[in-house]
Amino acid sequence: MFNQKAIIALSGGLDSCVTAAIASENYELALAHFNYGQRTEERELKAFNDIADFYNVKERLIVDFTHFPKIGGSSLTDYNIPVPEGNAQNLSIPNTYVPFRNANILSACVSWAEIIFAEKIFIGAVHEDSSGYPDCKPSFFNNFNALIKEGTKREISIVVETPVIGMSKAEIVKKGIELNAPMHLTWSCYQNSEKACGICDSCLLRLKGFQNAGYIDPIEYMIDIKI
Amino acid sequence: MFNQKAIIALSGGLDSCVTAAIASENYELALAHFNYGQRTEERELKAFNDIADFYNVKERLIVDFTHFPKIGGSSLTDYNIPVPEGNAQNLSIPNTYVPFRNANILSACVSWAEIIFAEKIFIGAVHEDSSGYPDCKPSFFNNFNALIKEGTKREISIVVETPVIGMSKAEIVKKGIELNAPMHLTWSCYQNSEKACGICDSCLLRLKGFQNAGYIDPIEYMIDIKI
Numbered sequence: 001m002f003n004q005k006a007i008i009a010l011s012g013g014l015d016s017c018v019t020a021a022i023a024s025e026n027y028e029l030a031l032a033h034f035n036y037g038q039r040t041e042e043r044e045l046k047a048f049n050d051i052a053d054f055y056n057v058k059e060r061l062i063v064d065f066t067h068f069p070k071i072g073g074s075s076l077t078d079y080n081i082p083v084p085e086g087n088a089q090n091l092s093i094p095n096t097y098v099p100f101r102n103a104n105i106l107s108a109c110v111s112w113a114e115i116i117f118a119e120k121i122f123i124g125a126v127h128e129d130s131s132g133y134p135d136c137k138p139s140f141f142n143n144f145n146a147l148i149k150e151g152t153k154r155e156i157s158i159v160v161e162t163p164v165i166g167m168s169k170a171e172i173v174k175k176g177i178e179l180n181a182p183m184h185l186t187w188s189c190y191q192n193s194e195k196a197c198g199i200c201d202s203c204l205l206r207l208k209g210f211q212n213a214g215y216i217d218p219i220e221y222m223i224d225i226k227i
Numbered sequence: 228m229f230n231q232k233a234i235i236a237l238s239g240g241l242d243s244c245v246t247a248a249i250a251s252e253n254y255e256l257a258l259a260h261f262n263y264g265q266r267t268e269e270r271e272l273k274a275f276n277d278i279a280d281f282y283n284v285k286e287r288l289i290v291d292f293t294h295f296p297k298i299g300g301s302s303l304t305d306y307n308i309p310v311p312e313g314n315a316q317n318l319s320i321p322n323t324y325v326p327f328r329n330a331n332i333l334s335a336c337v338s339w340a341e342i343i344f345a346e347k348i349f350i351g352a353v354h355e356d357s358s359g360y361p362d363c364k365p366s367f368f369n370n371f372n373a374l375i376k377e378g379t380k381r382e383i384s385i386v387v388e389t390p391v392i393g394m395s396k397a398e399i400v401k402k403g404i405e406l407n408a409p410m411h412l413t414w415s416c417y418q419n420s421e422k423a424c425g426i427c428d429s430c431l432l433r434l435k436g437f438q439n440a441g442y443i444d445p446i447e448y449m450i451d452i453k454i
Binding site for chain 1 (some may be wrong): 254288290291292293294295297298299300319320325326327328329330334335337338340341342343361362366367370371373374375377378379380381
């Protein structure tokens, strides 16, 4: 048992799973999952609970963000906008961008942290190998930490940690292997829930990460993977 | 018709109503309302829609924050904790405090602002005559504006405005009278939904504000008001 508690924003994807593995080295885990109307939410929630079970975590918070499906504007939440395939990282900000999503996620985590006395909030944001989302930059998280200092009770110190923000996907995979992270339980695909499509941006980034790390991705894909 | 659009975080209370009145002088309004499990949500939503009708606003967003009732910790969302009565402003941070609520509210507003191309977000936070909530300080909103700059698309400029933050409740009432704000449609009581209780912190602050401004509060109270 650790003395300090950390909340992990756990989507159920590769990056957040490895982030949880890193946090589990030094903190008691509390896990938060966010439903914002994404296409594969049901599958992601299963991944979340599978990973939570793996780490034997009792404190779990499922947050339904009802406003994201209402406001639309992203291919993840507006099913009339197609998810981009086959051109990972070609666009500056792809249509999978959900505006200011991480601020919404972190704000809810901070509210929870004040109640359960968690001192850290871990989020698996990736900047180096990311999709160019503005709310994944290190400077964004620095600003968020300044906001927490201003906007919470003074006796509580809450800090956001982004341990994989500077890693490539291959480095994240290697870190996951090193820490025995349950990567076989994760879900990354933006559009399928049975077997991963293997062709959306998120699948391509993930597959390339495993390939560059020299490991086989343990999850199943719809297509033969030849990269 | 104005060229610029502003989102108003409109609880349906006095402060947010007068804030909407101020914004309506220069902006086309889009109104957002937040349900975070507060006791009087149904009554507040009616006030929100009444005020929206008054200003003939078409763009309305109702956000259900499902996590606040789950995490509890505030007398507004955990009905086992009694709302304080009769001692307005006696405590440093009263139990009506909902942790980091304004960050949750503003984050959702920013997400919506990116989609509907709103350039301002108005929130009726009050610091001078407030209950000591840490997320109502001017420095909190300055930090939030820095966060928006980092975390949103560069081509969009979104700024949070807090026009009543330095006003006393009496000054807010006077401003409302001056701008013909529909204060008769607002709801402030923390615990009742039929007639205002007149004894919770929020009712006391409001009544004192009207008294100091020299006006009669147009809403009905359960008790004879003698302050």
